[in-house]
Amino acid sequence: MKINQKRFHEHIETLAEIGKIGETGVCRLAHSKEDREAVDVVRLWMEEAGLETHIDGFGNLVGRVEGKEKDKPILMLGSHIDSQPYGGRFDGTLGALGAIEVVHTLKEEGITPNRSIEVICFADEEGSRFNKGVFGVRGIIGQLEEGELERKDKNGVTRLEALREFGVEPDLSQSPVYKPGDIEAFLELHIEQGPVLESQDKPVGIVSAISGPIWLTVTLEGFAGHAGSVPMNLRQDAFLGASIITKEFNELVRNEGTPNTVGTVGSVQTFPNSRNIIPEKVEFTVDLRDIDLDARTKLEKKLYEIIERTSKEHNLEYSISEDTRSDPRYCADWIKDIMKAEDEQLGYDSPTLMSGPFHDALFMSYISDYGMIFVRCEKGISHNPLEYAEMEDMQKGVELLYHTALKIAQS
Incomplete structure (x- = not known):
């Protein structure tokens, strides 16, 4: 394997301690103090991987490494690190930390990508606090609605107040940050949150579409x-x-x-x-x-x-x-073709499957081609402290993400 398994494992375990509930659960609600603590830790890991970082006006954590050809559309990787109030350790986290590991591995391999790469931890994917999620991704693509900052949580705190407490002065005038053509591809790694891969005894799957x-x-x-x-x-x-x-x-x-x-x-x-x-x-x-x-x-x-x-x-x-x-959104055939070719080289024999849950990738599809990789999780359990994925399976998912990203970054 190319990726550093020990480092990736440590990152997963360390992040799981922030907002920990019980033995295996996590509660990192969007824009909360736990969410901010997690963002600060992950930001350090981004910088260790060679990424230049900033937190934008929507609360997204963004890291960038410049490519040789700065005029090329970028490759974007990532997911989210906020959680449900009674959540698990791997939902979102796998894709966010896996993306950082991809860039860190490129750095250690001495590879400067042809196109710039951005890694993003999207703010409030889950939507559990303000009853409307995928806030950060909708912000960068221009899909925010009237009253977004006035939405209140169950304690009467508005999103505007929460973001300011988080340390961000919201600037919705920045939306959209990206336009069609700015991003060559968006890739997201995620636990399946369903039982299909386990039923087929496969560690990794290639996603065809998001319902x-x-x-x-x-x-x-x-x-x-x-x-x-x-x-x-x-x-x-x-x-x-x-x-x-x-x-x-x-x-x-x-x-x-x-x-x-x-x-x-x-x-x-x-x-x-x-x-x-x-x-x-x-x-x-x-x-x-x-x-x-x-x-x-x-x-x-x-x-x-x-x-x-x-x-x-x-x-x-x-x-x-x-x-x-949101309408169902289909993964780009050319990205799936790359994934399948790299998957064959790795010997995974990964099946193709659809996603019932929605992800940040669904919204990125409105401005960019996208692809997703799923990793098997035990009994399909997610949004629950019992959510569990084997480290070996997650490493295989990150490895496929790495080879797919390398192919696209160097194209």
């Missing part, structure tokens, strides 16, 4: 009343409505979705949230994904019908806000 997510927030409003005195047939129970919608949504996806369709209600807030008061207001999130855009669109339409019908039957008012919408 497109829709994130919705649904609000139902009824009328509060005493739980002991209001007859069942006279109630306007918002939580009952939310429960029926959740059940029917689950059945819709199971019965009418494609094999790649997934749907989740993941966050529920009730008001007044008291044992003996009929719930007056419920807010819940919907996550709907598919690699087939037409199939997703049909299910989305039927979901709206379920919400409307249920609200009418239970005398509830409803509103739906759209938090995220």
Whole structure:
């Protein structure tokens, strides 16, 4: 192997100590003090690898090594290092630290790339704190929306306040930083977050596409009343409505979705949230994904019908806000061809598979060709402290990333 396995292992283990929860968990919420501590540590590793670093106005950590031909479109590598509130050690971290290891290895091999290389740790990929993620990548490509800095976390802290506490004075006027043609390719290494590679007994996979997510927030409003005195047939129970919608949504996806369709209600807030008061207001999130855009669109339409019908039957008012919408995005054939050729040389015999979760790469695809490499993770568990990947598998993923990056950097 070209990469320094000992150094890479130490970086993985060291970063896992920042925001550590329990024996194996991690909590590094976007723009938090733990996130900043992690950024400062990773920045030092970037500089040791020969990268010139800065933190931009969106909170992204960016490192750059100049190539021989400065007018060539750059090669960009990276992922994220923020986590879910109850997350694992490898989600995002593998791709961010793997990208640094690629550049460090080039330096140790005495290779100056023909084209400049940038390594980026994107800010707030996860979206768990402000209920809208991939903030940093959307910032650099010009996809930020109105009110981004005013979004609040569960403690009432706005993103603007959080970024300032993080040490950044947000400057959304910088967006977009990159335009189509500035970047030759974006490469991201990531744990699979699914069970396919494990089921095939393969350490590494080459990604074909990322399915497109829709994130919705649904609000139902009824009328509060005493739980002991209001007859069942006279109630306007918002939580009952939310429960029926959740059940029917689950059945819709199971019965009418494609094999790649997934749907989740993941966050529920009730008001007044008291044992003996009929719930007056419920807010819940919907996550709907598919690699087939037409199939997703049909299910989305039927979901709206379920919400409307249920609200009418239970005398509830409803509103739906759209938090995220992205079409499925396909990896560039020429990048997959390079990966497959290098994979053959390494003897991995890696399969091709799709990604259900979305990644920073999905948004980079709007301005650049992209490719992704997956690494097997145990039982497909992710967004959980039990998330686990073998070090040997991760090293193989970084090795394939290195050879792919070298080929593109020298082209």
